[in-house]
Amino acid sequence: MAAANDLSRILPAAVDGFDAQRSAQRHLIQPWPVASSIGATALGLIGSGEGIYITDGDGRRLIDGPAGMWCVNLGHRREELARALYEQALQLSYNTPWYTMNAPSALLAERIAAHAPVDLGHVFFTTGGSSAVETALRFMQFMNNVRGRREKKLILSRGAAYHGSTYLTASLNGRPRERDWMDGVEQLVVKLSCPDPFRRPPGMTVEGFADLLIDEFREVVARIGADRIGAFVAEPVQASGGVIVPPPGYLKRIRQLCRDNDILYISDEVVTAFGRLGHVFASGDVFDLEPDMITFAKGVTSGYFPLGGVVISERLLEELRRTNRPDALFGHGLTYSSHPIGCAVALRNLDLLEAGALEHARAVAPYFQDRLKELEDLPLVGEVRGVGLMACIECVADRQSNNPLALDKDVGRRIDQHCQALGLLVRPLVNMCVMSPPIVITTGQIDDMVAILREGISRTMDDLRRDGVWQG
Template identity: 50%
Template sequence: MTFANRDWLSADCAHVLHPWANVAALGAEAPMMLVEAEGVRVKDSQGNTYLDAIGGMWCMTVGYGRHELADAMQKQALRLPYYTPFGAMANEPAAELAARLAALAPGDLKRVHFTTCGSTAVESALRFAHYYFGATGRPAKKHIVSRVDAYHGSTYLAASVSGKQWDRTCFHYEDTFVHLLQSPNVLARPPGMSVERFCDRLVDAFERLIARVGAENIACFIAEPILASGGVIVPPDGYHQRMLEVCRRHDVLYISDEVVTGIGRLGHYFASEARFGIVPDMIVSAKGLTSGYQPLGAVLISERLLAEISGPRAYGHGVFTHGFTYSGHPVACAVALANLDLMEREGVCAHVREVGPYFQARLAELRDFPVVRDIRGDHLMACIECRTPDGSGDLDEAIRIAGRIDAFCQAKGLLVRPYENLCILSPPLIVSRADIDAICEILRAALETESSRAFA
């Protein structure tokens, strides 16, 4: 069978089921076929070039077309493309990367469990929490606490602890031991309530849930430092520190999901301590770890926890019966090492700390358009939340508004991510001030056009 000169757009429509596909239009909507990329720009099969303001999907750090990453990929694939990671089998890139991440991580998070992506890393962190309490004689501690608006992935447990109701459709979700706290979105606080009092209310709600369920039954609390896909929601100051204090008092593990906020997006390799002042029991990482060049995820685990379940304290036959065929894949780990080398050599985190405030300031200039309900973010992650003309909160109409803004931007050579009524932005970490200006000027034109149309 030959596929020479095949119409790949038609092939995609006929044969590919995309993540989050609109099955109501399955096979009828032609996707954008991307064929090339360089720096912060991508090109489609029609020859159009776009400034990628979503960084692939939060994951682009050092930019497209980096020969250093491709060379690392090729070199490792020719030397050792794969071998089983199970049991006592190891490979050099995975060992080196684990040591590198342990050196970058806060506190005693020195043990690394590799996975294939963010979803499987979250799944692994949650399962480790269950294993830990089972191995220490407390198997009843299996309940998991998460939050409304959280997104942690699409595997079974990861999807179950995600709190975005719009994403919940015909799948089954675990609801017997998963609990969702209120979103820390300050826009959702009651009229007249201060942000400080709202934070008190959020922490009190956690305490009340623990009292109701019983600390003896709760394994962990999982939280993104900034809720990413849920709308780039930045919790009130001090929120994470206070939630960690509650966890410590009740022997509940704190899992920080840094799939998005880690590896430079907030200007640090890990934001938990550097940005939010906490050292959790586990940190979940993925996306920017390889700059999207290879699939890879990781869970960084406290040595304190491992000490309690290893050696003479090990449970039963002593085997940690969890992992994946591609855990610690040598090619993926080699790419991650090359990515970290590039980030260090080019000062990417320092660059983000320098241009991030500029990005947020330029976006803030767009707040006054009638179609804008809110603009929020931190460094190189941001969100424009759209509202309806009548202020009714009609989500379907707000989604259509965000979709039209996205279409306008795309026609002008800018890719933003429409998600519900949100326009999400997460450009590659090498984005320049000139690129930021271009992003904001196209967005300005889009918001002006939509405001004139919707609010006429």
């Protein structure tokens, strides 16, 4: 592998922070911009990465706390993954998926199916998470059309959910700030309550909260009619909503209600799959679920190539094959479906996961959770929650009301700025900080990460007191 600085011969703007940022301000539209600066901003520059670390445009080395965007599971600059990409590109860089196929996609589908829960044996490959969830939803619509149930199309989602950025998938999202200025297919989506035990009604037990959520589901199905509801879509752990781990048993109970009412259960594992919770899929191995479909992306290639997909139940496909509408066309596909390079990288990624990375993730996850939990002794921290190698530090103004710092919606960004100065990149979400480092992180590196977080939160507390927005 060439040294990072050798990239200057090919991409000078990637290592020259001033030029790259000036070009971005002139020509690059960044994701999630606000109207006042759209097309005129430059975000922090990342120049290189190695292992769990990235180096920013100023040459500072930081722990990559979010693992890119939940995706760099095996860490940066893994030569095995880079070589898989390179070698496949030299052999076959692309084939049209409409009337040809490639061997890496067939092998990858077989290996992924072997890790999925019983009966989920077929894979449709997409380009990422949004297109994976979109594919699952379009498959549900197609299936109900073929079955003669054209009214059975409503989709149940939940508060604080995140399922994508396409027109349909974004309609499922449950974070209010995304709904203020963007349109969606409101008539197709029914929102259920967020299953966040931290925000349960005062005085209610976690078990009682789970019962409340189940009763709500039953009430919605009874009111709307099961004959109109096509699918329930749920992340096993709501990632971008703040690493919300649902009450024990809640997902299995919802799964049974879906089965009882002929509602397809789509488990959105774009974040939780491929090692984040120590398994290739968390639905079966962690939550004891057998969904009808599982969506995935991100960690399937450790972020080295855009790839996603849907694992679909054999039962559903068999039902379609037996239909009296054998000519019905599932008219859905993408130019880069089953991309040979992406599938080749994913195969090598899966090799590395199976060879020890999954076992390592399961081994260090309890230490990761325990060390982060220690941050609850800081007055600003209301709760530290998580599972596997994903966690959230939620900050509150006071622990009696769990007020999410209503006077300062930017507390997560404040913490991130302090942590970056100390050597850690954080994923700030309003009053929360999300941590999901590469799953190859060691216990010593976890210690470093927690120490920086503690100092960053402590400095933020000093800032808030000085600015008069918090009295803790």
